[in-house]
Amino acid sequence: MSEGWDWDYPRPFMRVPVYKLKLITWEKPERVKFLLKGLEYKGYKRFCDIDVFLEGKKISWVSVAEGVSPNP
Numbered sequence: 122m123s124e125g126w127d128w129d130y131p132r133p134f135m136r137v138p139v140y141k142l143k144l145i146t147w148e149k150p151e152r153v154k155f156l157l158k159g160l161e162y163k164g165y166k167r168f169c170d171i172d173v174f175l176e177g178k179k180i181s182w183v184s185v186a187e188g189v190s191p192n193p
Contacts, residue, residue, distance in 0.1 A: 150175045154185045 122145055129139040146153060154173040161169050173180045 150180050151185050154180045154182065158182060158185070 123141075123143045125141060127139055127141045128136050130136055144153070148156075150173055157171045157173060161167055161171055
């Protein structure tokens, strides 16, 4: 229930500005990650990176994609 600018350090000595948004939701964190993954793309081009953290730990896209079949 908060938002604002912060800093992230993807590599040593590399500082990039990030926009943080804290949510309270009834959805599972894996479901939120799955839904937000679709917002990272416009057409087939990726234009942003959205990470989901739960209690300070990043939720991996690989763990979310395990149950998803490539063919419907």
